[in-house]
Amino acid sequence: MQGFGVHTSMWTMNWDREGAERAVAGAVHYKMDFIEIPMLNPPAVDTEHTRALLEANGLRAICSLGLPEAAWPSRDPEKAIDFLKLAMDKTKALGGEALSGVTYGGIGERSGFPPTEAELDNVARALDTVSKYATSIGLLFGIEPVNRYETHLINTGWQAVAMIERIGSGNIFVHLDTYHMNIEEKGAANGILDARDHLRYIHLSESDRGTPGAGTCDWDEIFATLSAIGFDGGLAMESFINMPPEIGYGLSVWRPVAKDHAEVMDNGLPFLRNKARQYKLI
Amino acid sequence: MQGFGVHTSMWTMNWDREGAERAVAGAVHYKMDFIEIPMLNPPAVDTEHTRALLEANGLRAICSLGLPEAAWPSRDPEKAIDFLKLAMDKTKALGGEALSGVTYGGIGERSGFPPTEAELDNVARALDTVSKYATSIGLLFGIEPVNRYETHLINTGWQAVAMIERIGSGNIFVHLDTYHMNIEEKGAANGILDARDHLRYIHLSESDRGTPGAGTCDWDEIFATLSAIGFDGGLAMESFINMPPEIGYGLSVWRPVAKDHAEVMDNGLPFLRNKARQYKLI
């Protein structure tokens, strides 16, 4: 989990053979160090095919997900544990280094109320178990705070840290996302500062999830703070153009937020890479 | 609708006598030009009491709302028209100058899909009727784009203008909100630029809806653009600390986003007023 990568949503949200091939070819074309693979439906992933593709192209991978309602740990930690263990086995089998994302709930999970102690305890119990499982099979395991509309459980860097402290576990990392930080943190930098001891991965996503550099994110502040804390984890560009219905409601993008794929890759990607170089992060 | 005002959520979200008195006293203490009154439950508003309070204190008012699900115009324009007409009558009766907000739907209304032509036509029909009614009783009528999670219908300045053009009506104004612009616009200024010909009112709300000046909004860019287009409408500070359950889910604030009321009023308000003066807006 180092270097500069990209979420494969740029090429596919269905991780079938055809999608995987298109995504890997794209990532190679743009000289990525790693890709992020959506693990929304673990049983459907052909891990042998993906592993072969990654190896053939010298790409590293991380998998990410949000949980289906039947496996929300706030309500049913055991179901969540089962789901996450399967996702981890699949991640391991395809050669991934980590499983992360909204591993503590659903994308769009909102009770309508602040999180209760019982909910947080349930989440902590599930995460504790699966993080130990991750360690046992040699995977890293992360949690990604997302904005208030996508979850009521963990919206900020400090809340992610509080969850890690609740668990008392040293083997869970924080995975931030600039799109969510732009909404939730008191200045994007504060999310990085609050989570600095646990931060291993960050989504570089513009304020509207469109073309990086053409929104309201303050990239200089973000990269400067990453550089200042000595961040050496993975930098993953994320933009959402293609989305399957099962996460469309949670993400709530109702219009194209970039003119096209080329605008993101040919304007947004060089912008991010130039900034990352300016701050000596790559 | 000119000068510097405040949304009364700083003091109350229940516009009963007690809430109204507390809010008006607060607004007077902080030398506001006007207040924004939540008109979430029109029948419950004691217009005589409010009118007397406003007159006694030399305060102007604008009312705002989001529609209850039973009156969403995308589904039932006639119900929406009835609800909005009543809200307008109440607004007029209490001495208000305008009715605005999410007047085109619910706060939290999301179909899960991009808006359909049928939905937009329904909304246009309702807005056309009520905007004419507004004119007939001497009120201004506005529509406020909100972010993708609070509606799937109108998220940006240009979408608000497109709705106005769909209606073909000259008597609907655009009401922007910096909190939503921070998520939806390609640079907050672009919302102002796109809506400039129709913009009459703007919510000054920080990126996390907390203390203005302590988030990710680029206030210099926002005020500079307002100044550059010759904006002379109302500037209304908005922050959410007290919220009734009926809008809590839509707004999705699960934690205190400011230390307390004093932090918003004593740090955030001077910050905004200094910036507004710097750009010659007040």
Next chain:
Amino acid sequence: MQGFGVHTSMWTMNWDREGAERAVAGAVHYKMDFIEIPMLNPPAVDTEHTRALLEANGLRAICSLGLPEAAWPSRDPEKAIDFLKLAMDKTKALGGEALSGVTYGGIGERSGFPPTEAELDNVARALDTVSKYATSIGLLFGIEPVNRYETHLINTGWQAVAMIERIGSGNIFVHLDTYHMNIEEKGAANGILDARDHLRYIHLSESDRGTPGAGTCDWDEIFATLSAIGFDGGLAMESFINMPPEIGYGLSVWRPVAKDHAEVMDNGLPFLRNKARQYKLI
């Protein structure tokens, strides 16, 4: 004076035949609409050669200068008038549209005291005469505020406007420069706002005069404000890599402020063009 251009300092600071040919070839390669030609030594300019080059390549041009100490209008308006008239004749002869820059003094002129009324009157007298001459030969004439270290006379947009009002002349335009605005204006936008009625030309120069996009200038704020005032003048990228000794002291660049020419043209230029497009300026 419209479209997107570049100061030819990117290729040469000596406007001899060889320098002119290199600069024009470069500007054509990067698809510029116009070039800015340094008119530091008017007698030395081979206007026929330049005119033929420009015409052959379909490029427009504007000339710019700072005055030599012997021709500082604050001290000797008549000498300044003679110098500027010659520069204008040369500008006209090579097919240029305008003469601008520090036309009111020297680059590095500082008395050690605030400008006196006598100095400002002398400057006004010279500018009045030469602006009329410019009009008589069909040229535009501009004044560029520069920072406090490069002149004590005109540092801000409002001071440029005050000079125009002192002259009472309608045929002088204001030429801003983002590098100087970054030091002198209360928010870069304020220079644009103050000069808006007279603004026809702007240098897009980074805060250290290096690669645009890699400094402290707030480009979103700058482009948003330009867009908001309806700016339709010339946008000229400016960066200083090659400098002759006669302006080196005034500009005071003692180290390379960009890695090389390619960094400016291949990173900085796309950055500026993307931003200009984002705000619908080109």
Next chain:
Amino acid sequence: MQGFGVHTSMWTMNWDREGAERAVAGAVHYKMDFIEIPMLNPPAVDTEHTRALLEANGLRAICSLGLPEAAWPSRDPEKAIDFLKLAMDKTKALGGEALSGVTYGGIGERSGFPPTEAELDNVARALDTVSKYATSIGLLFGIEPVNRYETHLINTGWQAVAMIERIGSGNIFVHLDTYHMNIEEKGAANGILDARDHLRYIHLSESDRGTPGAGTCDWDEIFATLSAIGFDGGLAMESFINMPPEIGYGLSVWRPVAKDHAEVMDNGLPFLRNKARQYKLI
């Protein structure tokens, strides 16, 4: 050298008894932790008077200066050493903790050329000697990069570090200034990042040296980076309203950059303190 302080230029630039009393009273009124005293004319400082004032009011102090031309170390290291040793004795005698500023040259020293090895060696020799003297009497000793127009010797954080490495000395600290960083660094944060291992003191000065918060400095980026590197040195607000002629030329402020003293202290100071608190620096 910790906490939040202020340069006494807010009240006086003449450190005579009357000026010292006015400055100390002001600093106490605004609850400063320390003051920065201009040591421009060391023999004239009444150290007993200042020491008594500081002790009576529980204020700490740091002294700063730029060298007169006769004592520029680039030309005459021995004269510089004599001058700086006297300034240090005076600093020690009045109870100061450190001597800093443009201790390596004059404010306005510019040869017209990049610094030569001979100049830098001369400077290094002088600084080495005086830094050892500082240590011997229990004082800290700093160097402040200033912009290209105020010196040709050290303009950036990395150049200050390069000078420290040239000396090979561990007892010189870097003193940054946001006003200069805004001109010289590739993003203000980069000066902090480059100097992080040596940074002990920073001037918080707006881009035009006027009211903090009303210029082009990106304060969130600056404070975030300070917080991220674990900065625990002194934060000193600096604004120039009153200036003696001997530094007027070097600083080149030709107009009031703030409406008045009150604007700086009542708007700018709370702005900076709020930001410093937001990033947990005070």
